[in-house]
Amino acid sequence: MRTVIKNGTVVTAIDTYAGDVWIENDKIVAITAPGASTGMTADKVIDAAGKLVMPGGIDAHTHLDMPFGGTTSSDDFETGTIAAAHGGTTTLVDFAIQTKGGSLRQAVDTWHGKAEGKSAIDYGFHTIITDVNPGTLEEMGGLVKEGITSFKLFMAYPGVLYVDDGQIFRAMQRARDLGGLICMHAENGIALDVLIEQALARGETAPKYHSLSRPQIAEAEGTHRALALAEMAGAPVYIVHLSAPRALEKVVEARDRGLPAFAETCPQYLFCSLDDLAREGFEGAKYVCTPPLRPREMQADIWRGLKTNDLQVVSTDHCPFCMKGQKDLGRESFAKIPNGMPGVETRMYLMWDGGVRAGHISPNRFVEITSTAPAKIFGMFPQKGTIAPGSDADILVWDPDKEHVLSVETLHMRVDYSPFEGRVVRGAPTHVLSRGEVVVEQGKFASKKGRGKFLRRSTFGL
Numbered sequence: 001m002r003t004v005i006k007n008g009t010v011v012t013a014i015d016t017y018a019g020d021v022w023i024e025n026d027k028i029v030a031i032t033a034p035g036a037s038t039g040m041t042a043d044k045v046i047d048a049a050g051k052l053v054m055p056g057g058i059d060a061h062t063h064l065d066m067p068f069g070g071t072t073s074s075d076d077f078e079t080g081t082i083a084a085a086h087g088g089t090t091t092l093v094d095f096a097i098q099t100k101g102g103s104l105r106q107a108v109d110t111w112h113g114k115a116e117g118k119s120a121i122d123y124g125f126h127t128i129i130t131d132v133n134p135g136t137l138e139e140m141g142g143l144v145k146e147g148i149t150s151f152k153l154f155m156a157y158p159g160v161l162y163v164d165d166g167q168i169f170r171a172m173q174r175a176r177d178l179g180g181l182i183c184m185h186a187e188n189g190i191a192l193d194v195l196i197e198q199a200l201a202r203g204e205t206a207p208k209y210h211s212l213s214r215p216q217i218a219e220a221e222g223t224h225r226a227l228a229l230a231e232m233a234g235a236p237v238y239i240v241h242l243s244a245p246r247a248l249e250k251v252v253e254a255r256d257r258g259l260p261a262f263a264e265t266c267p268q269y270l271f272c273s274l275d276d277l278a279r280e281g282f283e284g285a286k287y288v289c290t291p292p293l294r295p296r297e298m299q300a301d302i303w304r305g306l307k308t309n310d311l312q313v314v315s316t317d318h319c320p321f322c323m324k325g326q327k328d329l330g331r332e333s334f335a336k337i338p339n340g341m342p343g344v345e346t347r348m349y350l351m352w353d354g355g356v357r358a359g360h361i362s363p364n365r366f367v368e369i370t371s372t373a374p375a376k377i378f379g380m381f382p383q384k385g386t387i388a389p390g391s392d393a394d395i396l397v398w399d400p401d402k403e404h405v406l407s408v409e410t411l412h413m414r415v416d417y418s419p420f421e422g423r424v425v426r427g428a429p430t431h432v433l434s435r436g437e438v439v440v441e442q443g444k445f446a447s448k449k450g451r452g453k454f455l456r457r458s459t460f461g462l
């Protein structure tokens with residue numbers, strides 16, 4: 001099967017040029033000058049005149065079908081990956097959680113069971129290690145050989161996901177030896193639990209106190225500690241869901257010293273704020289995620305970090321919970337609101353409309369932070385994350401002016417609200433290709449669940 005995407009403008013992380021993209025089965029095989037006589041014929045022609053041809057989005061941080069906060073995130077691998085495809089994301093990396101007393105093997109087998117036969121796009125796994133012990137340290141080696149080359153550790157959520165500094169340090173040393181990458185949830189959870197207890201004792205139970213009891217200094221301290229431990233271990237480290245300017249300062253300082261330190265932020269930290277958490281009644285629960293949303297004036301620093309490459313990636317931390325039956329577990333106490341927001345479908349729209357169109361980033365930088373950089377950091381490049389001969393044909397035909405309304409009515413995530421309800425964005429995919437197959441065309445899902453393949457990722461190579 002040969003497909004050609006003709007007359008479009010190819011945009012990669014570094015180039016913008018007119019080119020026809022030729023696909024054979026699941027791979028890109030050639031890029032030719034528009035109208036050049038190639039001698040090739042195509043079974044399918046997609047006319048991309050007036051459109052951009054970009055690599056499919058890679059979301060390196062999702063939580064599908066994840067037990068958390070006394071409930072389970074509301075999207076599974078079927079609904080979450082179909083929603084992702086609608087929004088122009090063609091690969092995701094989800095987190096397999098080690099249950100207390102369980103092995104990493106069990107975690108990964110459980111996650112394979114959740115994804116197989118359901119995922120509509122390609123997917124990989126990180127493993128969340130909740131108990132670093134000789135057994136799990138040993139297991140990390142086996143997982144790296146299976147292409148699960150990154151591991152998340154939590155400084156937050158004492159008694160649930162938290163691991164102490166000794167465990168973190170040992171896991172970092174092991175990751176260094178294996179070519180693995182530690183992803184860190186960097187907040188001082190021990191101190192935060194004290195602040196939360198004190199806030200609740202004062203009767204501060206509304207959603208906004210989720211943010212007010214988690215000051216940015218707790219994230220800055222965690223980030224500094226993660227970077228220092230990684231430096232001591234001689235290991236690379238990736239700070240997940242960075243939300244706070246003072247945490248960013250720590251990353252900048254480490255990178256300026258040449259350390260292999262990386263960080264992502266998420267759209268909610270660029271487009272939502274403490275004002276949303278303070279919405280009337282219980283509305284603020286829609287915006288409870290961790291680290292929390294910050295005061296609006298802090299967003300400028302996060303944008304600056306993205307511009308200057310102090311932040312390398314925008315992923316979603318997609319972790320949806322419905323208001324009815326899930327978020328409302330916390331009506332009496334913000335501490336019981338399941339932490340997480342939906343986002344896997346809206347990332348590309350928001351980063352184009354609010355990032356490129358708003359003048360914060362160029363189209364090339366958009367490609368870099370949503371696709372190329374996560375592919376490189378997480379061992380998927382050049383199979384994923386670019387448009388080049390030999391790469392998987394994960395491609396967006398993107399209409400930079402197409403209007404789309406972000407609403408629970410128009411979006412496909414299995415959640416009963418949208419944090420961006422009614423926001424009109426410009427820029428949307430007309431065609432989404434995953435390994436050469438058109439999976440979404442003009443806003444309609446055109447494929448089937450279960451076609452997504454597990455991705456064996458390479459060791460850390462930057």
Ligand code: URP
Pocket residue numbers: 063185241288289290291317319339340341
């Ligand atoms: O609120 C969040 N971020 N929920 C998902 C778990 C995590 O910490 O990433």
Ligand code: ZN
Pocket residue numbers: 185240241290291
């Ligand atoms: Zn986290």
Ligand code: ZN
Pocket residue numbers: 061062063317319
């Ligand atoms: Zn997360």
